[in-house]
Amino acid sequence: MSDAVGGAATGEPSRDTVGPGWSTPSRLFHWTVAALVLVTVPVGVAMTSEGFDGVRNTLYVSHKGIGVVLLVLVTFRAVWRWLTPAPKLPASIPEGEQRLARFTHRLLYVLLFVMALSGYLRTVGGGYPIELLDALGVPPLVGEMPVWADRLSVLHAFVAYLLVATVAVHVAVVVQHTLFGRTNLLSRMWPPFRSGRS
Template identity: 35%
Template sequence: MALRNDQVRWGAVSQLLHWLIVALVAAQVSLALVAKHFHHGPKFVAILGMHKSLGITILALVVVRLLWRWSNPVPELPGTLKPHERALARTTHVVLYVILFALPLTGWAGSSAHGIAVRWFDLFTLPNLVGKNPALSGVLGGVHWLLAVLLGLVVVLHIAAALRHHYVLKDDTLRQMLPFGRSTVSGETGGDRARRASGV
């Protein structure tokens, strides 16, 4: 599989980044929920430390992902999609990117406001984003939680759309994001596919 994207498929780098971030987000939610069971004891601190390190890793991976996206072609959406479906797909992706930035940043700023500097895997300490401020820390904690809930809702919509493409519309959208997925019409470009879909 090619490393770079083309008009028809996501390349290996984009796919790896997509699925790595999915796995890390799942780990993040699990760690946060498990930490809550330990009520601020040493295990809570250790698990939350891992949550913070992985969260910062996600932030870095999202930056790499966007830089890679801007320096590569982006596979075209199927030509069969109606304008409002295209708009919904684009909006969902933008919202996902915004949340993938906002969640780690509110977590990082919340820790700073709480007076605890964020360490990355015990290797180095990140600068505080804001000064110590318990009231702000509470607000940021609430926003962090709300963003996590919003991410869950948008991801459900995103997965439903991927499954609809695959099982109902029977197009290549999901296959384009899978390493073993192959275009149903080999050698076809996104433009060819759009023309075939519109019958021109």
């Protein structure tokens, strides 16, 4: 699908130019985090639901392992995002929508970080192991705090809903513009390696 301006001569609606989009490191961060979240959310839901007794332990170990990888990745990603300028959205996207997009992106960073940190603190604070960190020889960074561990457990489950809802809005906007609008927004982030000079 071309994202160049044109198409009037063929009778097709014209498409806006979106520029080179995000850099390769930003794209790799984006799709790695997206894939891990896509795995860890259903694993988190399954391990806390009935009917998974045979694999519950494996699910917990996997969820906690992917979760701490996400904690590190999301932290690095936020620093990278702060250090590097974001490519401008096409001027054809109304200013109100651009502001909403910036808000949604910031919210995603915050929710992901709160998810990962609350999961870590809930686990370590409750006196439970994180097998991946144990295998790497990383000691718990905080002591046991059972009351806070319980509160953070509630926060972790609540923020999961907010995260899923925000991701759904984020995906819906990109799909709407890319498939039904004039702007191939997806090409700003896909494929994971930017073609040409990166």
